[in-house]
Amino acid sequence: MSDYRPTFRQFEALVAVMETGSMTLAAKRMHVSQPALSRLIANLETDLGYAMFRRARGRLAPTAEAELLREEIKNALSAVDRARRRAHQLGSFQEGRLAICAFPSLAATPLPRLLAGFCARNPKLKVTLNAMHWQRMLDEVALQRADFAISDLPAHANGVLAEHLCRYHAVCVVQPKHRFASLATVPLLAIAEERFVSLGEEDDARTIVQEAFLAEGINVNWNAEVSLSASACAWVSAAGGCAIVDSFAAEEWRGRLVSVNTDPPIVFDLWLLRSEVKPMSRIAAAFLEILRSYLGTLPGARHPR
DSSP, X not given: OTXXXXXXXXXXXXXXXXXXXXXXXXXXXXXXXXXXXXXHHHHHHHHHTSOSEEEETTEEEEOHHHHHHHXXXXXXXXXXXXXXXXXXXXXXXXXXXXXEEEOHHHHHTHHHHHHHHHHHHSTXXXXXXXXXXXXXXXXXXXXXXXXXXXXXXXXXXXXXXXXXXXXXXXXXXXXXXXXXTTOSEEEHHHHHTSXXXXXXTXXXXXXXXXXXXXXXXXXXXXXXXXXXXHHHHHHHHHHOOEEEEOHXXXXXXXXXXXXXXXXXXXXXXXXXXXXXXXXXXXXXXXXXXXXXXXXXXXXXXXXXX
């Protein structure tokens, strides 16, 4: 008897009979036949070694032992029921949390727009989105405070996996009346002859842009330097000239600026940073698929190499 563990179904049957006072009514409540319910009670009594009920005036009355078990069993059944509801909510995304980190251009507009649509379909989700440099992203993922992060560098740290997510083309942004605006592509040499707004040294994209010019033997002189792609777009919108930025910043300025592909293309990469030890939640995986689909629409987009 010491090794016997009553089943959840036996406890459920016990409480049903105690509350209805009838095997027939308890069987209806549990949607089983009366003989099946009687077997559950009989097996419980046999395995425990004492009776759960006695007959009193034509009704089943619980024994003292059954009464002592009643509250503990009901509490246990309530806990299991809560766990069932919670499992269902998580499975259907009715509840849950999603925490994402990304570099500023992606976190500024595309991610909020995609997350807004995702949350509209799953209104009870709690979402956190933070814009930060790749070094802080590594900490957030390594400490499991973020489900995943999107970086423009293949950052590495203990406990963090870096997976190539997407390769896409940078664009040259100009005012709608600029001579580049009607072109399908603009040569890097022509860009170097314009008033050029450069990204700051702290922006990793600056190095990629500079290397593209150097590969063509072009020395580009910048007229202004700003720290963010969004700031470069704002500068061009206000003062003219041109800047080479990622597609995310350019998208935010659509209608006010025109995006033109460069010749040759300047290629940017995106990396997915995720925990090496913590599995990705179903919610995070579902949103990541939406993000992958969006990234596939970027100019020159290619998935993983």
